[in-house]
Amino acid sequence: xxxxxxxxxxxxxxxxxxxxxxxxxxxxxxxxxxxxxxxxxxxxxxxxxxxxxxxxxxxxxxxxxxxxxxxxxxxxxxxxxxxxxxxxxxxxxxxxxxxxxxxxxxxxxxxxxxxxxxxxxxxxxxxxxxxxxxxxxxxxxxxxxxxxxxxxxxxxxxxxxxxxxxxxxxxxxxxxxxxxxxxxxxxxxxxxxxxxxxxxxxxxxxxxxxxxxxxxxxxxxxxxxxxxxxxxxxxxxxxxxxxxxxxxxxxxxxxxxxxxx
Ligand code: PXP
Numbered sequence: 001x002x003x004x005x006x007x008x009x010x011x012x013x014x015x016x017x018x019x020x021x022x023x024x025x026x027x028x029x030x031x032x033x034x035x036x037x038x039x040x041x042x043x044x045x046x047x048x049x050x051x052x053x054x055x056x057x058x059x060x061x062x063x064x065x066x067x068x069x070x071x072x073x074x075x076x077x078x079x080x081x082x083x084x085x086x087x088x089x090x091x092x093x094x095x096x097x098x099x100x101x102x103x104x105x106x107x108x109x110x111x112x113x114x115x116x117x118x119x120x121x122x123x124x125x126x127x128x129x130x131x132x133x134x135x136x137x138x139x140x141x142x143x144x145x146x147x148x149x150x151x152x153x154x155x156x157x158x159x160x161x162x163x164x165x166x167x168x169x170x171x172x173x174x175x176x177x178x179x180x181x182x183x184x185x186x187x188x189x190x191x192x193x194x195x196x197x198x199x200x201x202x203x204x205x206x207x208x209x210x211x212x213x214x215x216x217x218x219x220x221x222x223x224x225x226x227x228x229x230x231x232x233x234x235x236x237x238x239x240x241x242x243x244x245x246x247x248x249x250x251x252x253x254x255x256x257x258x259x260x261x
Pocket of ligand 1: 011013047074094096123135155197198199200218219220221222
């Protein structure tokens with residue numbers, strides 16, 4: 001068993017949130033992406049929401065044209081988004097559940113409850129050469145559904161774990177982390193590549209990086225917030241160091257090494 005490196009995808013949605021608060025062009029999410037990449041990001045993630053509350057269509061086009069690293073497009077499984085993705089051809093697409101009323105992507109996708117619809121979407125995106133992931137909770141039923149749908153990648157929703165830590169609920173946080181670790185192991189054994197994201201900060205990213213099955217983290221809100229104090233380049237470098245510290249713990253009790261594939 002070999003340890004795979006862990007990639008950092010920087011989600012630049014909230015640069016667009018700030019820009020849109022006043023309209024105009026500043027701050028530019030593409031400039032943020034370039035700074036993040038120069039500081040060590042392995043890819044850029046952007047969520048084109050149905051209501052266009054932050055990232056806009058023109059942003060994803062400019063990101064695709066201008067950044068020199070993979071673009072991961074987060075999107076709902078709608079005909080409109082599939083059409084946009086098929087034209088844009090990002091490196092990857094992460095299918096997320098989406099409700100207009102929510103502040104952020106609050107829960108995982110119910111892959112088990114919509115297998116046929118998702119199989120069609122995953123197939124259409126894969127035919128366009130896009131690597132598709134499903135954003136799901138670390139539940140065996142959802143992981144098994146991702147396999148049966150034919151998605152090569154899952155992204156495990158880490159929000160409940162991060163919320164439990166932030167609330168000081170130690171027992172709940174431990175239970176959530178164990179659930180994530182078990183899910184990552186199950187998915188890895190089933191042949192899926194495992195990503196994780198939502199709500200991660202320096203501490204939680206370090207801990208998640210100690211799970212060898214997890215090969216990519218997608219992180220946005222904390223990094224963009226931290227950039228206000230430290231600058232985006234510095235925040236990304238600190239995140240990269242935190243993830244490297246976590247990876248260096250592999251082999252310690254309670255961590256797992258990933259299977260080579
Ligand atoms: N991964 C997915 C699938 C997401 O929907 C989001 C939020 O847009 C993230 C990662 C990043 O979460 P956060 O902004 O809390 O770091």
